[in-house]
Amino acid sequence: MRVVLADLKGTEGLVTKDTVAGGYGSRFVPFSLTTHWFCHVKRSYVQIPSVQMAYLAAICARNGHEVVWTRSEVADGDVALVLSSLVDYRRETAWAEAARARGMRVGFVGLACSKLPELFLEHADFVVAGEPEEAIRELAEGRKLSGLVLGKPVADLDTLPFPRWDLVGNWSDRLQQISLGSLHPRRRFPLLASRSCPEFCTYCPHRILTEYRVRSVENVVEELSALTARWPNAFVIFRDPLFTKDRRRCLTLCSEIVRSGLRIEFECETRLDHLDAELLFAMRRAGLRIISFGVESISSQTLRKVARRPVPEAHQRHIVAECRRLGIRTAAFYVFGFLEDDWESIAATINYAIDLGSTSAQFKILTPYPGTPLWKQLGPVVYEKDWQRFDGFTPTFRHPKLEPDELRFLLGAAYARFYLRPSFLKNLWRIRHRALVGLVDKLDQRVSEAIREKEISLVSRAVTC
Structure with a gap:
């Protein structure tokens, strides 16, 4: 067949x-x-x-x-x-x-x-x-x-066979890709060390298909060994929503990667409260280059309303700083449009995203995905009829405090304020020279003021809290 x-x-x-x-x-x-x-x-x-x-x-x-x-x-x-x-x-x-x-x-x-x-x-x-x-x-x-x-x-x-990447994808050298963790082109392979998610965030669709299960460390290492034997230049993307859920298992996996002599680089996603300095050091030694995590909102009250456990701000800053010290790039995720959100709260979250100092950031609009508890909650106020617009970046329900155009404007402002800063490049390229850092800080202030004036010219108010 x-x-x-x-x-x-x-x-x-x-x-x-x-x-x-x-x-x-x-x-x-x-x-x-x-x-x-x-x-x-x-x-x-x-x-x-x-x-x-x-x-x-x-x-x-x-x-x-x-x-x-x-x-x-x-x-x-x-x-x-x-x-x-x-x-x-x-x-x-x-x-x-x-x-x-x-x-x-x-x-x-x-x-x-x-x-x-x-x-x-x-x-x-x-x-x-x-x-x-x-x-x-x-x-x-x-x-x-x-x-x-x-x-x-x-x-x-x-019991599953390992993914057959020789049958799926075009792995010619000219189609190798760069990554946030390296400017050198390399083949990128997703890997699942677990399935589903053990958390209970009401808006997240990662946990609605099956229950949370994990693979054994031995099985994951065996797949990594087979992968690197065929593609020595592989960059592995662990697609688990909570890679460090079990701290001991994660430490064992890192130890086995090192012991087996696997020279891999990888990225993963997790929660910041499942990280500490010792674990980060072990992961960096095993090949960690990028780590992604959800901050979502600066408001702990807002997060509790959607059953997401808040992470103390001091711990967030500590982990991001520790990643910076170890040379691990960071990617933070944020969501706009929670029911408690208004212009000022989203502006505060944007300011925090900049101040936290992650290497990159992704901003999205709250989407009530079918099958999630949030879908059941917001069903009566969902106005969007086109399922393709449930894309994570488009307003789909009547928000109690913000119009769709306002949410889209705030989304655009977040990307402009985060990525137009010279300090974004400073963080990406890991510039530490004192004179250059001082110059970048001054340029940041000028860029911020220019963006503020542009916002006022467009909607008669700035994205400030």
Whole structure:
């Protein structure tokens, strides 16, 4: 059997899929010079093949089937598996219709088709709702899948074959990518050391498909060994939402990476209250170069309202400073539009994002994703009817204090105020020379004043608290 794996590339704005937003994906359509620049730069290191599809490639190949991967063209085959998203579902269903017209049976996998199967069923022969590996294993063993198929969670993640990156993606040297952690081009591979998330944030879709499970340290190290044996220059992206949940396990993993002589570099995402100086040192020694974390809002009260445990500000500053000392770049995430937010609170969060001193920052607009507790809470005030606009950057519900245009303006102001500062480049390039640091601080003040005047000219008020 010839299996076509369709990991389709979005065409409008900066589109990321796979495990982004739990699998719903995101789409950032730039609307200013700063956001155009941000999307252009970020596109150079976020466009990586899907780890979900790489697992399915391994399952199909292990059962003796030919695997073909595509990002756009409708390749010939017997069956096609399409990675679903919310932000690009119309393109995905159109591709499925074209594939069926050529005689292929088509199925959808992923979070989007699991939670909103009605968007995909009429365009496919089957839709897998839930984790897809067990259902696709049955398909590879000869079962004919039809209609809505329940995907059973993988009980033991160590039993899965390692992702087949030789079958998924184009790894020619000219398509190697830079990363925030290194200006040297290198191949970037996502890796899942766990699935789901143990936290209970009401707005987060990472935990709504299955329960939290982890792989053994030995299994993760074995995958890393196989990966680096074939691609010695690999940069690994751990896609776990909470990589350091188990401190002892993380320390053991770092120790095993060093003991095994694996010369890797990697990035991960976690919570700042699951980090300390000793753990950071061990992770840096094992190859950590970038760490991402959610700050979301400066207001502890706002965070508690969405069941997110606040991290003390002093600890946030300590960890970011420790990362800077160790040469680990940091990426902080922020969300605008919580129900308690107003102009002043978002302005305060923007100011804090700048003052915290992370290497980079990402700002998004609160989105009530289907299947989350927030969706149930905000359902009556959701006005957006186009599912593709549930993209993480577009207002979708009636906010009690802010108009959609105000939220978008504040979003643009955040990117301008963070990335137009000369000190952004100072942090990125790790400039420490005292005279240069003093000059950068003075230039920051001038840039801030220029942005303030521009904001007043546009909306008659500055983004200040």
